[in-house]
Amino acid sequence: VAESFQVMLTSQSGKADPLQSLTETQYQQVRRSIVQMVLATDNDSHPQLLSTFKNKMKGKDFPGTNEDKQCLMNILVHGADVSNAVRPLEVYLKWVPRVMEEFFEQGDQEKASGLPISPYSDRNMASVPRCQL
Secondary structure (H helix, E strand, O other), X not given: OHHHHHHHHOOOOOOOOOOOOOOHHXXXXXXXXXXXXXXXXXXXXXXHHHHHHHHHHOOOOOOOOHHHHHHHHHHHHHHHHOHHHHOOHHHHHXXXXXXXXXXXXXXXXXXXXXXXXXXXXXXXXXXXXXXXX
C-alpha cells in the first residue's frame, strides 16, 4: 500500500502528475485524506469505522461536512478492500491466497523487526478459514 501511495504522489518519466496543479495547502489536504482512507483499510479499525459511519448515517444532512465526506470515502475504500469475500466463488478463491500472503509478509516483517505480529499475519498460527469475513 505504501509503495502504491508513493507512486501515486510521484511524477514518473513523463507521466502527468494529477496533483501537480494543486497549491501546497490543497496538496496537504488531499494527502491527509488519502492517508486516512489507506488507514481505514486496517481491519483493526473496522468496528470503530462502521460505528462512526452508522451514527453519521442517522443525520439528516449526511454527508454534509468534510468530516462526513471523509467518513464516507473511508468506508467506501474499506468496503472495496474487503470485497473479495462477496465476489463470485471463482474470483474469491483466487484472491484468498494472495490476500493471506500479503498478511503473512507483513507478519514476517513485524517478526523480523521485533514487533508484535498483527492479527491474521502469523503464517505459523493463522487459520485461513477464520481470517475470512
